[in-house]
Amino acid sequence: MASAKDLLDKSLNKLNKAELKKFQWCLVNDHECISNSEIENADILDTVDKMVAHFGPEEAVKITVEILRKMNQNNLAEQLENKHKQAQAEGSIEDPALVGASSKPIEAQAEGSIEDPALVGASSKPLEGSTAEDSKAALHEISLRLKNKLKQECERILVGNSQRGHQKYLNDIYTDLCVVENETGGIVSEHEVRQNEFKLFDAKDTPIQSNKFFKVHNGRRNKKVLTMGIAGVGKTVSVNKFILDWAEGKENQDIALIFPLPFCSLNLIKEEYSLIGLLHKYFFSCPEELPSLPEGEGKVMFIFDGLDECRFPLNFKEDDRFTDVKGKTTMSKIITNLIKTHLVPSALIWITSRPAAASLIPRNYINQVTEVRGFNDEQKEQYFNKNSSPEVAGNIIRHIRKSRSLYIMCHIPVFCWISLTVLQPLLARKSNDKTPTTLTGMYTSFLLTQQQQMTAKYSYPEPKANARSFDEIILKLGKLAFQQLEKGNLIFYKEDLEECGLDVSEGSVFSGLCTQIFQEEKAVSARNVYSFVHLSIQEFLAALYVFLISKDEKAKLLFQSMREKLAWELSRKTLFQLYKGAINKALQSENGHLDLFLRFLLGLSVESNQSDLKELVPGLKLKTKNMKNTVDYIKKKIENEKSVERTINLFYCVSELKNDFVEEIQKNLSSGNLSEQNLSSAQWSGLVFVLLISEETQEKFELQKYRRSDEAVTRLMQVIKNTRKALLQCCYLTAQCCESLSSVLQSSNSFLRELDLSNNDLHDSGVQLLSDGLKSPNCQLEILRLQCCNLTAQCCESLSSVLQSSNSFLRELDLSNNDLQDSRVQLLSDGLKDPNCQMEILR
Incomplete structure (x- = not known):
């Protein structure tokens, strides 16, 4: 006998095109769990698959019979019902809970004549002292x-x-x-x-x-x-x-x-x-x-x-x-x-x-x-294609690719959902002037979409007496976000919410806005736990709260009775002092837990984001301040900051402010001016930042385009570590740079696979340093070019030990135009014979 899917397929195949459309229309209208978009262009097989996936085979047959009778296809309905009953009687219809458990009929399983895979090897000890079969x-x-x-x-x-x-x-x-x-x-x-x-x-x-x-x-x-x-x-x-x-x-x-x-x-x-x-x-x-x-x-x-x-x-x-x-x-x-x-x-x-x-x-x-x-890059595209039309998905992907920061964040599925929520309606408009290009812009726009949904959903003819305004809820959620962020908490309890004026019982927490960004976990005890759906949303609301409480009188009044006092006494300071305090606090954090908070806080001062803020908080009076003092302070911090990660975050902050400092570096890059300038520490850091967020340098980095020197290699180590192919040939390099390159090779998160150092004055001492890196268990380098590097016979011993190392992945080595001598090439030959050697090409 046929399976349930076969029976459904044969029945629906007896309908003509118009009748099938009517069947699908009835299916969508009678059963909310199947959407019109799912079934709109579905053929018969797709329709059957969707029904079985949603309802299971048994229920899918019953629903089909009901709809056929509704369409006056009584003979067809009766045939399907009879064949289904006959199949059930003979035990051939699959139970979804048993799919894959056995290819034999269910009756056989019930009689104990076959083994359920889940029971094979299970203890023969009875569950309740009965026989093994009963057990x-x-x-x-x-x-x-x-x-x-x-x-x-x-x-x-x-x-x-x-x-x-x-x-x-x-x-x-x-x-x-x-x-x-x-x-x-x-x-x-x-x-x-x-x-x-x-x-x-x-x-x-x-x-x-x-x-x-x-x-x-x-x-x-x-x-x-x-x-x-x-x-x-x-x-x-x-x-x-x-x-x-x-x-x-x-x-x-x-x-x-x-x-x-x-x-x-x-x-x-x-x-x-x-x-x-x-x-x-x-x-x-x-x-x-x-x-x-x-x-x-x-x-x-x-x-x-x-x-x-x-x-x-x-x-x-x-x-x-x-x-x-x-x-x-x-x-x-x-x-x-x-x-x-x-x-x-x-x-x-x-x-x-x-x-x-x-x-x-x-x-x-x-x-x-x-x-x-x-998500990797391909899976990002799959996500957008699966959750929207191909045209919308293409527009979104093209837009987020323009901003490295947005594109990186889309590795996180939750951020893909935020991007889809924000960009889908905006990119459909003729004018895309308000389409966000920064993280702050994206999250501000996201909050705006939630406000619009809340307004549409809760617009009563007369407002309820205890209804909470959107801006009041935002401030209270922001206070919760800020307080818990400082403590390092990601989940909260009822008393944490009540401390910020959020009454769970009256439903203010779930006021439309919060159904999207705030979640409640049901638990076995009476206490429930709460959290923001992602850490970045908590950080954005915390930044928004600090920004508003320092500038908006209405926000200050809301918490005045509670004698509000922000950490670091931010509420008493000027705006520049507020930013300065936040920058210092973020830089003091060992794990960078305030990095994104700082980006959002600074980004909220930008005029384009403030226009959205005025929509979010009616009556908000904001004046765009000159951020020159803040940018200068960040540049000063960049000059003195030794941590690459912290420096990169400071540059992201500058980008959020839409300052032209990063643009200047990008212009100089394209014009080639950087090779002629004496760069300051801040400019070197800016160059690292610009190159790190460039898609091109992640695949291939060419040092000649920027600066030919040992200093450049040391300064740009993070870029070399982040690229797959580093072309450093003809750059006046000496053995001095090889120590930096060796540390790149030994790094556990280096992406480097090809390194070209040809036509540099490295000498044997430089190759010795490189060899230490090449033997590291973390090194994944496959291609190394050392043509015309003033090498002699002495380097062959170091390179032979690399070839014999079980950690080496080298498959191509170019030693052309060096004075190696026959006797020492014999050492290389010994290395090539070693079972660990993976060399394919030796020049």
Whole structure:
């Protein structure tokens, strides 16, 4: 007998074109979960696929029968219904929860004549003292119930991550993410936008799919996986997709039970629980549904999402061994003993975390570390194409490519959503004068779209007596954002909101605006947790609050009764003093946690952003101030700042101010004037900034275009590290620059694959320094050209040791026009014979 899809396909094929259109029209109008855009250009097969994906095969057939009868296609409806009943009787219709479990009929499974993959290897010990067969059947029932529950919870996700926002089917909008078998190469405590700007995607990283994390490979399986990734990059969505694929029978069917336990909910459980009691509370209505856990290897999986949100201590040092799944203890002890494999030793464990919190779990308890990098360039385009028309997607991609800052941020899926929300309506207009080109402009425009949506949604004939105005809500959310940002908190509780005048019970937190940028997590206890959907939104609102509280009388009056006093006493200072204080505070931060806040704060002073602010806050009186003092102060800081990362952020601040300092450097670059000037420290830093944000230099950097000297190599190390091909030939270089180049080769986040140093006066001493870098385990250099570098026989010993190094990736080496001598070339020959040598071309 045919499957449900076959039956639906054959039935709809009997309709003519007009009748099919009518069927699709009825489908969209009767069932809100399928949108008109999904079905508009769908053929019969697409329509069937959409229905089965949304409703499951059983429900899809029932809905089709109903619609056919509504269209007076009674004979066709009756034929479909009869064939479907016959197929069910013979056991050939697939149950979505069992897809992939077995190719044999469901009846066979019920009779115990075949093995369910999830039960193979499971303990023969009965769940409740019954027979082994009864135990397997009971576990099968538990698995089905759990799959149905998790499928309902995971099949839709909130667009914008809001508690009351618009939900879409995950399978309809899911875009693959770049996940790699590698830990972050950056400092894990750095600000996450800073990490994104300095570490993108590297060829040496091994891509891996999330649904393959726990597959058996060569007879082995990773039992404990830690997945890291910055906020908003897609860790939780990856978890939901993993669970949904399991619940729908598509992947990992050898796992019988999956229990997702997010830390933000576990934080709220203060009393002691047993592990079994905890699972009953979360997943089952009564204890009888899960009397015990199966003991087979890898049959049970626990997913702990959001380690960075954990608010109780995880103690891995003390000997607190705990093995009783039915014994009550603390959340901390349950989790640590699961990870230590004292509790349910056979279980699979998946933990997700932002990088800064990943060290809470010692590495010796983890089998594999993976990292979610977000969208690569191709996946960005896929996202925009999947969530809009090809024309709109093309316009958005072309626009964000003009701004390196915006394009880098689009590695974060949440920022892609913000960009789509803002740019889709703006780019459709004939005049694009107000289309944002900076981060501050993008977030200000985003807030404006939320205000417009709120106005449209909550425009009553007569305003409600207790209705909160948009600007009042913005200020209160801003105060919350600022206070919690200073403390380093990303999640908040009811009392934190109430301290800022936000009353959750009256719904002011979810006033239209907040359904898009603020989320509420339901938990098992009475306490709920709240957060902004992304750290950057919290930083923007914090900056907006500081900006308004320092300039707007209405904002000051709102909090006057509470005797407001900002940190650093910002409210008492002039605008320049406010900016100066914020710049100093940001530079003092070791991890750069105020970097983006500072960019937003300065960007809000720009006239184009202030015109939008006046729309957001009616009656706001703003005068555009001359920012020359602030820019001069930033330039002075750039002159003295030694940290490349902090200097880069200061230049981003200058860009947000739309100052011509960066433009001057870009003009000088294009005219070639820089090669003739004596550059100041600030100009060197500006040159580094301009080259780092250039797409061209990320692929190829040519030193000749800028300055031919050892100093230039030292000054531009960050640019050389960030390019794939560094062409430094004929630049009057000496051995002095080779120390800097060696440190680039040894850097863990260097992208350099080709280095041309031909026609420079390096000598053997320079090659010796380079060799130290070439033997580093971090070095990924494949092509090295040293033609005409005044080398002698002495360098051959260094290069031979490189060829014999197990760390060397060199496959092409050019030593032409050097005085090497026959005897020393013999040393190179020995290196070439070494099994570690990967050389393909030697000149």
